[in-house]
Amino acid sequence: MAYYREDPQGDDSRSKRQQILEAAYAVFSRKGYHRATVDEIIALADTGKGTVYNYFNNKEQLFYTLIRERSQPFETALEQVADADQPVLDKLQAMVRLFLRFYLDNAALWRVMMHEIRGFGSDGLSYVKAETRDKYREGFSRTIGMLGRVLQEGIDQGLLREVNVAHTAHALFSVIVALTFQQFVADVDTAAHEVTDIFLYGLVRK
Amino acid sequence: MAYYREDPQGDDSRSKRQQILEAAYAVFSRKGYHRATVDEIIALADTGKGTVYNYFNNKEQLFYTLIRERSQPFETALEQVADADQPVLDKLQAMVRLFLRFYLDNAALWRVMMHEIRGFGSDGLSYVKAETRDKYREGFSRTIGMLGRVLQEGIDQGLLREVNVAHTAHALFSVIVALTFQQFVADVDTAAHEVTDIFLYGLVRK
Amino acid sequence: MAYYREDPQGDDSRSKRQQILEAAYAVFSRKGYHRATVDEIIALADTGKGTVYNYFNNKEQLFYTLIRERSQPFETALEQVADADQPVLDKLQAMVRLFLRFYLDNAALWRVMMHEIRGFGSDGLSYVKAETRDKYREGFSRTIGMLGRVLQEGIDQGLLREVNVAHTAHALFSVIVALTFQQFVADVDTAAHEVTDIFLYGLVRK
Amino acid sequence: MAYYREDPQGDDSRSKRQQILEAAYAVFSRKGYHRATVDEIIALADTGKGTVYNYFNNKEQLFYTLIRERSQPFETALEQVADADQPVLDKLQAMVRLFLRFYLDNAALWRVMMHEIRGFGSDGLSYVKAETRDKYREGFSRTIGMLGRVLQEGIDQGLLREVNVAHTAHALFSVIVALTFQQFVADVDTAAHEVTDIFLYGLVRK
DNA sequence: GATGAATGAGAATTCATTCAT
DNA sequence: CATGAATGAATTCTCATTCAT
The missing domain is CATH 1.10.357.10 (Tetracycline Repressor, domain 2)
Structure with missing residues (x-):
């Protein structure tokens, strides 16, 4: 796990993986599987596209x-x-x-x-x-x-x-x-x- | 442009519309909305792609x-x-x-x-x-x-x-x-x- | 084959398929397989990306x-x-x-x-x-x-x-x-x- | 930044460079230039990704x-x-x-x-x-x-x-x-x- | 020096829709 | 009316490279 941030109480202290999962939850729930785009997930997770694919093989x-x-x-x-x-x-x-x-x-x-x-x-x-x-x-x-x-x-x-x-x-x-x-x-x-x-x-x- | 053609003069034009609807039924049922492709529908309906858009505005x-x-x-x-x-x-x-x-x-x-x-x-x-x-x-x-x-x-x-x-x-x-x-x-x-x-x-x- | 153009002596009278093949020839030759991009091929072929995939399954x-x-x-x-x-x-x-x-x-x-x-x-x-x-x-x-x-x-x-x-x-x-x-x-x-x-x-x- | 390190003080640092080169040899030979990934090379060299970029400017x-x-x-x-x-x-x-x-x-x-x-x-x-x-x-x-x-x-x-x-x-x-x-x-x-x-x-x- | 998590610029491919014939 | 060739916006996924630790 990478905790680069100095402020662990901040919202960003969740691991990237967790941020992605939470964003994915929101987007999949709202849009369904197909209409959910990785782009939207990373926008919400405030992360890069590659990061998603570091943690998960695919959508x-x-x-x-x-x-x-x-x-x-x-x-x-x-x-x-x-x-x-x-x-x-x-x-x-x-x-x-x-x-x-x-x-x-x-x-x-x-x-x-x-x-x-x-x-x-x-x-x-x-x-x-x-x-x-x-x-x-x-x-x-x-x-x-x-x-x-x-x-x-x-x-x-x-x-x-x-x-x-x-x-x-x-x-x-x-x-x-x-x-x-x-x-x-x-x-x-x-x-x-x-x-x-x-x-x-x-x-x-x- | 929508050509609903509520009054089918020719039997042929009515049947085209019907063929498309039936094919669409089969494909949507089997594949779901997103995975259903217009291509597959017209293949099953034995019609042209443009024809679909003559009868229906869009998918x-x-x-x-x-x-x-x-x-x-x-x-x-x-x-x-x-x-x-x-x-x-x-x-x-x-x-x-x-x-x-x-x-x-x-x-x-x-x-x-x-x-x-x-x-x-x-x-x-x-x-x-x-x-x-x-x-x-x-x-x-x-x-x-x-x-x-x-x-x-x-x-x-x-x-x-x-x-x-x-x-x-x-x-x-x-x-x-x-x-x-x-x-x-x-x-x-x-x-x-x-x-x-x-x-x-x-x-x-x- | 679609010959939309009125001037068959023009360069565009070649079928799209042919244009794509010729462009692909040039690009693959110059760049090799990997570095050749479909984008470059269509730029040279003066055609749309989808057109390539109408004629060929994939790169x-x-x-x-x-x-x-x-x-x-x-x-x-x-x-x-x-x-x-x-x-x-x-x-x-x-x-x-x-x-x-x-x-x-x-x-x-x-x-x-x-x-x-x-x-x-x-x-x-x-x-x-x-x-x-x-x-x-x-x-x-x-x-x-x-x-x-x-x-x-x-x-x-x-x-x-x-x-x-x-x-x-x-x-x-x-x-x-x-x-x-x-x-x-x-x-x-x-x-x-x-x-x-x-x-x-x-x-x-x- | 390129650290060529012509004078290896530590035996360890030299061997890292050598390990990378040997792994790179194997992977490039097997996969070709493009399909060879730095990830595969470091896996074989048993080293970190950053290390490769300490010794070599780029792939x-x-x-x-x-x-x-x-x-x-x-x-x-x-x-x-x-x-x-x-x-x-x-x-x-x-x-x-x-x-x-x-x-x-x-x-x-x-x-x-x-x-x-x-x-x-x-x-x-x-x-x-x-x-x-x-x-x-x-x-x-x-x-x-x-x-x-x-x-x-x-x-x-x-x-x-x-x-x-x-x-x-x-x-x-x-x-x-x-x-x-x-x-x-x-x-x-x-x-x-x-x-x-x-x-x-x-x-x-x- | 060594590390590896994070990144984003590409690249291939799909598919609804348009429009000239 | 019917057609289907042409299109390009949208999407997933890859991978070299960076940089804070």
Whole structure:
């Protein structure tokens, strides 16, 4: 790491790599993968073009790094809750809260990513190599899978009805993403309550 | 210059326009907005490049036209069901079926569009005028709004609990999109049942 | 081919493709492969950058096309002489003349090519795919091989001593290239005589 | 700034320079001038990038130094033979052997150089000052000139026919280079014999 | 002296759009 | 109207060189 600057409290004390990642986050989020240009990223990061390529092989890997570094703490936190020794419904709600918080911060970037890993380039014209795409997908599988595991736990305990776990986990996930994306989430706790309430007890008045 | 040609005299000129739209549908769906090239579209449409620009101002307007023409029949059908004089729960399930069917056919293109209406020039470098973006968004508002209207109807009749209608309509919508996108929908009727079942009665065993 | 211009005697009446090839010839010859820039080529060809890529896939293929189109007439002429029903020594001298004339015109470009097809990128970092490189090499093998065939003919007839044909053909070839490159060739006939004289009768005074 | 350091105090500093030169030799030989990167050279030399620029002004001067240092011992040895008091034909063959041995070792690098001294900024965009280019050329002139001097000696002694000495020396030289480059030289003595045999006695059976 | 992070001037390539025929 | 050759702005990526430590 190069800390040339004498004032480590200044904004420039972040490592160049970090500055680039943060700028990339902003630009990718705002513009999407394609419309995001390296030029815009370096302008925001206040760095030279070559510097980006010192730290990252190419635009695609910069994007991937961004996703990976952002998702890791989230996944860890989610796993802890999923594996916790608590009532299933509490765990579910806690997980929904984690999801909401994460997507509230990252919805824009994740939308971009979801778009990029789509079937595109099924015919080889893709920019994202199949192998990279699979790495992205594994990320989703892991997190949504954790939701599924807890749902299954609830079913096994006789608490929940016997529904298709994979489908339901995806449904829950998609609702979370939709709400955050639609900026319907003013307060995480309220939204988490709202979501779990519908999923657990349904719309029909008893 | 835009030659919309609302009145096709010759059968030939109409079919050209149609050929282009169909090719554009295929290419945009497969490649996304950016990676879709006019060259690929004309190759598939078996027409000249200039011809595309006779019928459409530019790539973006071609895309918009595509979306508009595809969504119109769907919206009409949806509206008929929403306004029908039937039990609310039946209407809801029928609407879910319509949605599922529509997104089963058009998920790819709609995903592209959803992605594009974010980022389409949120700032100075816009490719799309804010006004166009809003037109896309209105489309969503209309269809999701119809879901909301029927939900409200159910609430008014005392059938459904008093939830946030807009949020719930979006949630329902997002689940539909997620299921189709994840290719979890083998059979529309089954999937419609699955979705409404969860939303109406919840996961918790009574 | 597009002949927009009204004056077909003008310099611009050559097809764009031809203009580009001629400009590329000049620039590659003068600068070598790497230092030749597409920008310089289009400046000389008085054309747009995209036009180059309409006619040629990339810089490398432009270069290859150049080589191929230039060498074809030469190879044909050489073959005719090699296969002619004439005395071996006459054929040899005629072939040397053809070689000299060809390399007098094309030495610069051929030098560039010879440099490019060298072992470079034996380790995968090459710009020229092995397969392309082999196509270049086949070209050399063919023309030098024709020299060899005629030498062999001379040996078979008992006219020439039993030397290593491949080596000798390459030696003869290299001398031709060296003389033209060193601009020692004022007059093709004289130079051809000089070369064959040494190769056939040696330096030692009898 | 150029720090040539003709007087190495520390053993370490000399070895750095030497390490760089050796790495540069390997990389330039394998990749050619342009494709050789300073990064690759320092990786092989196990040194820092700045260090290269402490010893050499730039990439080009590094290349030049390489050539100069490599050619010096060869030129000295060649001169000794040329000036020796021996029969002309013996001297010629000995010189051919020296050439073959030298180019067998250095063909790759010399080819690169030969290619670069053409094109090295024949016009305004020169990377290399004309003066530098001429220094390279003088090197060739000197060694080929020594061949010429011995040939002339043979002519003066009535041993050889009165041919154009400069042309013939270049021809001899080019054959040597061609054979080594084509990897036709398995054994220096055999190849030297083969070359002189053809040049001295010709192909025609007496 | 040695180092290597930072830099930016190029270079190749893509692709929407125009316009003469 | 249909066409497609021509175009150049925009974009990614490379790599020699600098310079603060």
